[in-house]
Amino acid sequence: MRIVADENIPLLDAFFAGFGEIRRLPGRSIDRAAVADADVLLVRSVTPVTREMLEGSPVRFVGTCTI
Structure with missing residues (x-):
């Protein structure tokens, strides 16, 4: 993965x-x-995750460590 x-x-x-x-x-x-070949994306609040970012990528899970 x-x-x-x-x-x-x-x-x-x-x-x-x-x-x-x-x-x-x-x-x-x-x-x-950066996510063009990723299965998982783990971010903090500084990373905006948008439909455009993920569209066409193999990403199947996005997790955040924001508290």
Whole structure:
């Protein structure tokens, strides 16, 4: 599984490393190109997730670490 995640998510490896390959990016730079080959998208509140961003991508799960 290919996971694109905000690099500032705490304990990212502890929780998700066993599920697949993690690509860490600055939250503000996660865009359509970044998710073009991702199965999972993990974001914080700084990343706007829109229909346009996900349309045509293989992303099947979007999770947030916003509290």
